[in-house]
Amino acid sequence: MKLKKLVSTLLVSTVMLGSLTPSLVSATDTDTSTTATTVASTSSDAVVSSDTSSSSSVEPSIIEPSSSSTDVTVDSSSSTVPDISSSIVPSTNTTSDATVASSSSDSTTPNSSETTPSVTADETAMILERAGVLESIIGADNRYQVKNIKTDPYRKIVYLESVFPDGLRQGTGIMIGTDTILTAAHNLYDEETGNWASSVLASPGHNGSTAPYGVYSSKKFYVLRNYRLKAGDSNYDMGVIKLDRKVNAAVKSVGVSKSVSKNQRVQVAGYPGGSGGRMYTMFGTVDDIADNLMSYTIDTEPGQSGAPVLNSKNQVVGIHIVGVGEYGFNVARRVKDDSLRMITLAQKGKDANREVSTNFERKTGNTYRLYHSGIKRHLYTQDLDEATILSTQMGWNFEDVKFVTATTGKPVYRLYHSGTREHIYTTDANEKNVLSKRGWRYEGIAWYSSGSRPVYRLYHSGLKVHLYTVDANEKNVLSKRGWRYEGVSFYTK
Known part of the structure; x- marks a missing residue:
């Protein structure tokens, strides 16, 4: 079976079985949604670190240069969101840029006596068997142990132990910055249970029971949002760990590259679960x-999920995610534009956006507006999962943040009518109660009213739709064009 067929049939169920996420859309209408949870900012302006320098004190890489290699590290930026809404309501556009630059060093002192707790081979096998992960030795096992982990790039490959409610899970990662590690999303988020790892321990260049460059911890993780929203789809199985501190300066980091081609020479190095914490490549x-995946006949075993696929320049072109030995190959998630944007977001410790999900998404008050040209309706939400599903799968145009609400104050209630396909937002408990008896479904508290900036509410009897705006001029213009001004709906900061 070819990889293209595997993309749509095998991988989704192989990496992490089960289904995720509660329903984010109305049970009676696929064009609208029922949840209203607060999320964080959408900016993405961090720098991707890379290290292409060599040091005379370090043994040279054993990777032989390929004269046919065309790999380069590239910049990327997200496309501007077009405005497909009514010309009455302007749209706010967003841009997200990622820049590749050189890594900086720090003076952290290593402690060669530091060790990490070990996940036993039996524990790893049990966890992966339950998850349905079948990492594979294809024919004879042709891997060999990396004896000198101080050799470039091996000191930059990281032994990971992720703490989940059901215990420790071992994985692999690669330093892509002084405090950031690229790995597989399923090392950080359990799609089957919907649980994030509570913490991760990371030791670059781990060797047996020792961590010559120190042990580092993290409680801050990033994964591609579609990995969560699409039930662990392998096409999005990539994540980044933001460490609590910078690693030892001697470790440095590798670059990343989107450029990869068939028959290109690569290597996969990582930590098999039964190796006692030793690296194999x-x-x-x-x-x-x-699409987003690539395959190879390089042997892997459980524990190597998250291992880098390195080209001849020691750049990461993919992250190993699963072995499918029954079909004779193993699979990686490629580095693509979304990977670069996620890395830049993580390197600055930024909040989540529609493309990237974090385990620390929090209530910020950012309220996003979406517009559907077919039903001529606006929707307001503080839930990035909801905004992502509606804008990527259900025909809604994302119009970015329209106002910012307080996290406390007077409740703003959200109701939905399946007949008119409209949401209404009100601070009036009596209005909420009356409408609930007249065909409107109460969906809970959307956010809170507090501050000095009014949000005006207007109604168009012909369209049978309400509009909310902080723009007094827009309110005044619409009031002369068939819209009835209904007063201040709520207040924002």
Whole structure:
């Protein structure tokens, strides 16, 4: 079976079985949604660190340069969101840029006596068997142990132990900044249970029971949001760990590259679960590329999930996510534009956005507006999951943040009418109660009214739709064009 067929049939169920996330849309209408949870800012302006320098004190890489390699580290930016709403209501556009730059060093002193707790081979096998992960040795095992982990790039490959409610899970990652690690999303988020790891321990260049460059911890993780929203879809199985502090300066970091081609020479190095914390690697070539994934006949075992797929320049072109030995190959998630944007977001410790989910998404008051040209309706939400599903799968245009509300104050109630496909927002408990008896479904508290900035409410009897705006001029213009001004709906900061 070719990789392209595997993308749509096998991988989603192989990486992490089960279904995630409560329903985010109305049970009676696929064009609208029922939840209203606060999320964080959408900015993404961090810098991707890379280290392409060599040091005379470090043994040279054992990767042989490929004269046919075309790998380069590239910049990327997200496209501007177009405005498909009514010309009455202007849209706010957003741009997200990612820049690749050199890594900086710090003076952290290593402690060669530091050790990490170990996940036993039996524990790893049990966890992966339950999850349905079948990492694979294809034919004879052709991997070999990396004896000198101080050699570049091996000191930059990281032994991971993720703490989940059901115990420790071992994985692999790669330093892509002084305090950021690229890995597989399923090392950080359990799609089957919907649980994030509570913490991760990371030791670069781990060797047996020792951590020569120190042990670092993290409670801050990023994954591609569609990994969560699409039930662990392998096409999005990539994440980043933001460490609590910078790693030892001697470790440095690798670059990342979007450029990869069939028959290109690569290696996959990581920490098999039964190796006692020792690193193994193997070389091979890229066999196939399909969409976000690529395959190779390089041997892997449980524990190597999150291991880097490195090109001849020691750049990361993919992250190993699963082995499918029954089909004779193993699979990585490629580095793509979304990977770069996630990395830049993580390196500055920024909040989540529609593309990237974090385990620390919090109530900020950012209220996003969406517009559906087909039903001519606006929707307001503080839930990025909801905004993402509606804008990517259900025909809604994302118009970015329209106002920012307080996290405390007078409740703003949200109701939905399946006949008119409209949401209404009100601070009037009596209005909420009356409407609830007249075909409107009460969906809970959307946010809170507090502050000095009024949000005006207007109604168009022809369209049978309400509009909310903080723009007094827009309110005045619409009032002369068939819209009835109904007063201040609530207040924002």
